[in-house]
Amino acid sequence: MNCSILNSQINFGKGAKKEPRDYVSEPTFANKAAATAHTVKSLPDYAKRGLQGDPDANFHEFMKLSKIPYLLGGPGLVATIMAGSNLFDMKANKAAKFNGKGMALGCLGYYAMSAIAKACIDKPLKMFRGLDLNHPINTVAFNRPHDAEGHSTFKDESHSLFESSKFIRWGFVSPDEPSFNYKEVQKKMGIPEDANNADAMMRPIISSTIKRANSWKYLTSAFAVMLGVGLGNQKAVKEEFMTGVVSNIKNGSKPSVKGIVNGLKTKVAKPIKDGFVSLWKGSETLGSKVTGKVAILGFAASVIAANISVLGNSKVKSNVQEKGAN
Numbered sequence: 450m451n452c453s454i455l456n457s458q459i460n461f462g463k464g465a466k467k468e469p470r471d472y473v474s475e476p477t478f479a480n481k482a483a484a485t486a487h488t489v490k491s492l493p494d495y496a497k498r499g500l501q502g503d504p505d506a507n508f509h510e511f512m513k514l515s516k517i518p519y520l521l522g523g524p525g526l527v528a529t530i531m532a533g534s535n536l537f538d539m540k541a542n543k544a545a546k547f548n549g550k551g552m553a554l555g556c557l558g559y560y561a562m563s564a565i566a567k568a569c570i571d572k573p574l575k576m577f578r579g580l581d582l583n584h585p586i587n588t589v590a591f592n593r594p595h596d597a598e599g600h601s602t603f604k605d606e607s608h609s610l611f612e613s614s615k616f617i618r619w620g621f622v623s624p625d626e627p628s629f630n631y632k633e634v635q636k637k638m639g640i641p642e643d644a645n646n647a648d649a650m651m652r653p654i655i656s657s658t659i660k661r662a663n664s665w666k667y668l669t670s671a672f673a674v675m676l677g678v679g680l681g682n683q684k685a686v687k688e689e690f691m692t693g694v695v696s697n698i699k700n701g702s703k704p705s706v707k708g709i710v711n712g713l714k715t716k717v718a719k720p721i722k723d724g725f726v727s728l729w730k731g732s733e734t735l736g737s738k739v740t741g742k743v744a745i746l747g748f749a750a751s752v753i754a755a756n757i758s759v760l761g762n763s764k765v766k767s768n769v770q771e772k773g774a775n
Contacts, residue, residue: 523560526552554682558677569669578658585608590606638764683723686721729741
């Protein structure tokens with residue numbers, strides 16, 4: 450199936466060479482990455498047209514603009530800290546670099562743990578229920594007619610098929626859609642293969658699962674962010690994580706397999722391990738011996754509770770199975 454995503458406006462009318470259409474892509478890593486890249490690439494245009502008051506700017510574009518401060522906020526904080534460096538004040542320069550690295554690692558932990566928190570819910574749901582909440586879909590957004598003959602332009606937008614429980618394109622949730630694994634979802638949700646009303650049984654489960662999963666993602670992400678930022682600001686992580694790696698590359702050191710493995714152990718695994726220990730015990734950077742434990746235990750407990758809740762309520766009960774098969 451053609452999974453290419455357009456990034457231009459195309460004349461649509463009597464002289465149109467391509468008929469606009471919505472379509473889903475197979476939920477592969479490459480297709481998801483392409484959809485994400487399309488959205489990121491479109492952000493400057495979304496911002497430009499929004500600031501100009503373009504009447505064709507829509508709610509999807511407005512919501513995607515929230516990604517800009519999310520993506521630029523972290524680097525901006527790091528740049529602010531690094532602004533305190535001074536070539537003529539070695540003490541200030543050293544402190545700025547140390548704190549800047551801590552801020553950078555904290556931001557990296559923020560982004561990484563936010564993604565991990567969502568994956569801890571998405572991956573089990575995909576594995577045990579066959580439902581991929583990040584299934585990419587390309588939708589067409591039409592602009593206003595620009596001439597007397599009603600010719601218009603349209604924009605392709607990248608969405609997730611299940612990004613909202615209220616606006617699911619049920620036409621693509623079908624056994625006739627090759628890019629959606631309908632039979633697998635049906636089986637893993639406990640819906641009988643010979644059920645006469647499989648759609649009627651599946652749809653409310655999918656809708657409630659989206660609501661439940663998204664709610665748990667917010668809660669889990671709160672603990673995940675606390676954990677990521679706290680871990681990035683531990684002394685062991687700031688002092689040892691990837692220390693000297695950049696300078697070695699600049700000096701032209703030739704990496705070897707053994708050197709890379711040892712580097713991962715000493716410059717990545719060990720600092721993170723020591724950071725977790727420090728976070729658990731409590732340190733001066735947190736000001737409390739409880740905060741670290743709350744972050745670690747809260748994240749673990751919320752992930753477990755989320756999966757019990759989401760998976761436990763995304764399968765048809767036995768009595769409903771019997772009714773659906775009749």
